[in-house]
Amino acid sequence: MKNYELVLHRVEAELAAGRLRIGERLPGERVLAEQLGISRPSVREAVRVLEAMGVVRTATGSGPEAGAVIVAEPVSPLTAVLRLHLATNHLPMGDVVQTRILLESWAAREAAEQQANADELEILLDAMDAPGLSPEEFHRLDAEFHVALSGLAGNVLIAAVMASLRSAIHGYVLAAVPNLPDWEATTVGLRAEHRAILKAVRAGEPDDAADLITAHIRGFYQAARLNMP
Amino acid sequence: MKNYELVLHRVEAELAAGRLRIGERLPGERVLAEQLGISRPSVREAVRVLEAMGVVRTATGSGPEAGAVIVAEPVSPLTAVLRLHLATNHLPMGDVVQTRILLESWAAREAAEQQANADELEILLDAMDAPGLSPEEFHRLDAEFHVALSGLAGNVLIAAVMASLRSAIHGYVLAAVPNLPDWEATTVGLRAEHRAILKAVRAGEPDDAADLITAHIRGFYQAARLNMP
DNA sequence: CTGGATCATGTGGTCGGACCACAGCCTAGC
DNA sequence: GCTAGGCTGTGGTCCGACCACATGATCCAG
Known part of the structure; x- marks a missing residue:
């Protein structure tokens, strides 16, 4: 000992x-x-x-x-663990993406079923409509949107894991932005998908919300060529 | 700095x-x-x-x-983080159970779809049939079964999180054993449920596997009165 | 009596040096 | 050639000291 x-x-x-x-x-x-x-x-x-x-x-x-x-701050240690093990290349990015899809589609489904208050999400989406956002700023708001959505389901563990995942891959996603053929066009698409997800959550359509966010995540990673499941 | x-x-x-x-x-x-x-x-x-x-x-x-x-050992740090934050009582047990259900039902579904090799699971189940197992020994094998099942899906992140969850709650589950009305009867039920899950995975029945494991987890926590979602 | 400047205190942050226990390696002696 | 012993380098631990910082009490001037 x-x-x-x-x-x-x-x-x-x-x-x-x-x-x-x-x-x-x-x-x-x-x-x-x-x-x-x-x-x-x-x-x-x-x-x-x-x-x-x-x-x-x-x-x-x-x-x-x-x-x-x-204090009780589970997000930063989880983030640190994930970042370090991503750095060792023994934690495939594809597994991270798969996990995101699982957690976020569940959270979106729960949020839609509970008709959770989604006003905070709308504020973030409005902020993302501002013209001239840098990829860094845009992605930070994007991450906040996804984390906030995950938080609507009311499970602090899943919300913490989601926040950690986003923080841990932040740098990797930004590094992949040059892979995108047209950044401006990409943001237009992402914003539209976000609005659709928000609409489904507010309309209380769990299946739609889950399907939309699954396609949203999968689509982005394929476009950015971050290796996929 | x-x-x-x-x-x-x-x-x-x-x-x-x-x-x-x-x-x-x-x-x-x-x-x-x-x-x-x-x-x-x-x-x-x-x-x-x-x-x-x-x-x-x-x-x-x-x-x-x-x-x-x-080295690359993500399980022990995740376990430590979860244990510590469970100790602070700012991580509700109900959220942990909900997360288990989400991850394990997904893993069981994936394993069934992939027709993954489940021989290792059967060895564990045979070991759990040994008479006179202490609750501690039984639960350790039980945890191994659930972690191994989660590993069949092939996602190292989800497998690591599952292993951490099981390790972190190990002590809490054992402490709840006295809440059970009849330990022997409980083990009979749990063993039967495990066999059913294994059968569904081997038969390639994703929906059955997911439903069975969900009921299995939920049932145990309700019987042991570990507070539930 | 009031108010601001000053110092005492207790906190973590850092440092250098020292010694110990341990495990493998190497050499001297047989 | 082989073995036993010491040599070396590793982390593990400790001590004592000093620094930077933020607070709060104290003191002095007005």
């Missing part, structure tokens, strides 16, 4: 027992080190891991905002 | 560029520290994060197995 794992187990146990809640602060690194009988560097390694896992947020200084504060 | 992030970015860049491949070793901590102009503790914090992310595996000693070796 490595020393820093003592801290990880301790924190996880206290979280599970409810003795540590979101918004509260971890004991100081020096205190933690003395309590567990280990050195401050070992504690720091554990805190770094917790930070990477989205469980704490560290800040210098004093006051209630400083120190290691318990 | 914190110092240890220098290492993370460096490693991710080298992975993406193909200069670091799986099985190769990271430079020694002392070397890395000097190359980046930072201290060894900072390097160590970064290595710990990479280890937690399943990108490297560290070992002491000398020889090709020692040091920080590049």
Whole structure:
């Protein structure tokens, strides 16, 4: 058992027992080190891991905002894991796309069935109609649209995974933009597809919503020649 | 920019560029520290994060197995993230169950359509027929069956997520066993359902396979009173 | 008495150096 | 030629120190 794992187990146990809640602060690194009988560097390694896992947020200084504060931020660690494993080329892009299709078509179907409030989606689509958007800006709004749509289904795990997928592939998608024959024409098509998806969700047509978003995702990846399932 | 992030970015860049491949070793901590102009503790914090992310595996000693070796192990970090966030109670168990149903029914459907080789599943089911299995042993085999089934669809991301979900909830499921009215009777039912699922996959009946596994998962969580969607 | 400038305090961030345990390699001795 | 021992390089751990930062108490001037 490595020393820093003592801290990880301790924190996880206290979280599970409810003795540590979101918004509260971890004991100081020096205190933690003395309590567990280990050195401050070992504690720091554990805190770094917790930070990477989205469980704490560290800040210098004093006051209630400083120190290691318990948070619940599952998106950034999932993003980091996916990005790193995409970088190793042991996570095929095709599998990511397939997963997106599965999650998003489910979410669209659920959103349509629940007649979820889709006003936020419309704001994003309006923003995407602005002329002269750079590919980077356009894709960021596009990602926000897809993530927001996934969130409508009300499942925080699936929403987090979707947000992570989008963040992780952000760079790859932008790098593939030059593969597109005509960027302007592509945005026109994507915007129209988004509107159609929104319409289906609002109309309460689960099958239509799911089919439209499946075609939307598949179509883009084929056009951009990001290798496909 | 914190110092240890220098290492993370460096490693991710080298992975993406193909200069670091799986099985190769990271430079020694002392070397890395000097190359980046930072201290060894900072390097160590970064290595710990990479280890937690399943990108490297560290070992002491000398020889090709020692040091920080590049690996691709996405399951353990995903498991850790899910476990920690389950511990914070900001990840409802119901959402996890819903996600399982979505992923596993998809995987069962795919496996049935592809007529994937399901021999491994049968070995697991035979092992589950052994009399006198403890709930812990039974559930471990059960988890293996579900993960193996998810793997048949051939999507490494979905398989990794499924494996993580099972590992993360392992403890919670075992803790819920006392809620069951009759453990022995439950195992009889679960085994029969597993056989039915396997049969549907082998028969190439995607709809049946998906429906059976959905009912299988939902039924167990309702019986064990792990809160449901 | 009021208000702003200043310092004390406690936090994480970083560093250098030191020592240990471990595993493989290499060499000296048989 | 073979074996046993030491050598070397790896991560694992610790100590002590200093820095940067944000806060809040304190002090002094008005």
